[in-house]
Amino acid sequence: MKITAARVIVCSPGRNFVTLKIETDQGVTGIGDATLNGRELSVVSYLEDHVIPCLMGRDPQQIEDIWQYLYKGAYWRRGPVTMSAIAAVDTALWDIKAKMANMPLYQLLGGRSRTGVMVYGHANGRDTAETVDEVLRHKEEGYLAIRAQSGVPGLNKVYGVSGHHGASRMYEPADGNLPSEHDWSTEKYLRHTPGLFEAVREAVGPDVHLLHDVHHRLTPIEAGQLGKALEPVRMFWMEDPTPAENQDAFQWIRHHTTTPIAVGEIFNSIWDCKTLIEKQLIDYIRTTVVHAGGITHLRRIADLASLYQVRTGCHGATDLSPVCMGAALHFDTWVPNFGVQEFMPHSEEMLSVFPHDYRFERGMMYCGESPGHGVDIDEKLAAKYPYQRAYLPVNRLQHDGTLWNW
Template sequence: MRKGDGVTYEPADGGLPTEENWDTGAYLDFVPTYMAAVRDKFGYGFQLLHDVHHRLSPIEAARLGKSLEPYRMFWIEDPTPAEDQEAFRLIRQHTTTPLAVGEIFNSIWDCQHLITNRLIDYVRTSVSHAGGISHLRKIFALAELYGVRSGSHGAGDLSPVSFAAALHVDLSVQNFGMQEYMGHLSPSEDVFHTSWTFEDGLMHPGNTPGIGVDFDEQAAERFPYTPKYLPVNRLRDGSVHDW
């Protein structure tokens, strides 16, 4: 999966965080109409995925999932704050829309309850967040026993090393589902030399030894660290909400 229309998506920016506004009611009314318009125009010959960014309560997420059922979503991602694993039981009771979560998980214990109780359909844990290839393999092995598939996080703020490792894990598991791919902003290509290719929505890790990434330390010295921040989300009354 790659977000954007041929342009690498990166929400973080320099300077002070951007402030955005959020209205849950308006969102819940709008999203089904948006998905309906997409299906009406382009049909059902491709997959639709939607990221909720942890912004809903469990019952709000249940309402969203129910309203999206006619549009055959591949998944809705992070519908509620991921730390509350039991919240997914309420969502599951009200909708058949597939559920994905896990990009902020750090260990198998963050998702053990979700997997063994079949409360999700895709686990989104990434190589770099889960402590490496070995631990991520443990998560996916547990998920395989319960019919949960992989859907690893692949945002641009995860390095090309992390992404290359994810591709190799994807090839090694029986329950592969989806690999998120968002690309990397310049000047990453000057520092990391990669062997993977992306064509027609599919990734290939390439044939370079190892995980297929070389790191140019001299090139990296030309690009000192520049802090960037994700946006801040505010409700209509000005209070801070999950971004």
């Protein structure tokens, strides 16, 4: 069996997605997500100019060898562009292998560890009252775990919160503009957030899991202060409390709070989280199939995490395509140390481009039983949605304009 062709498909049905399709001489094809939000075309170039020529004529069944070839053989290792490209190849090859075996991907990985995958939804509001209403709406929809984000008095824009009601499920649109700029005040945020979650917990009761994304905004000691203040609410997790380049910094958060910590959606390899896991400085690792080198490498991260009772909590916003969600759900169904899966629903426009067999039911998601990872791409429909340049925002401190972490 040989790889005979591979091509990159770029489309923007509401936001940009990059998909790699690999073809074989036996007519079996596989697809993988290669989307890197805000830097999509860099991955396209890496795949088309460097990776795809190296795949021609190779046996697609040799997933491990191809992964090592693309990682070690390039000499320049890691990084979001490289690992997203490797992930696309890896996911497509697992899709092909599972189709060749005529079984859903989770069976090829080792079978089920659970009947379904608990997911958390996004409840976002312009103020505390609106956020509480959104949390209650998600509870009515059956969500067992809910992430709450709120506008902060005195700040014009806050991460995760739409400028108008009813549009909170989409982030930055693919509109071709340069990065928007948000303002930030740690002092105002820290004053507001504990009260937000007191109100949410009182409204929703004790049984719903509550999550919150700090989005890298705090120093370690500030994160410790927030975690301490949130302890009475019994959070499921506090996500990305501080930038994680310095992994040892998380020990200072641990010294000050027992609120569980989740981190890793921007991680690219096991080395990004090695210290965090081995020193048990986090409780959930949020690396994704597409940004952490595919299923092959994500399995290694999960296996390391399991030794230290760290569970998975894969990123699942709409900056990942339905291809990544399909692969993630098969991974979640198999992985023994699963925690939760983020679920930000794609629009109908997006889903029409990517036919899929996974489904959501009352707070749980279920991967399908078709061979492979269960997601395909309608190339003719995708061609109707050409790429549009788009960026994530940047953040500046409100009082003096210093660039801050978004």
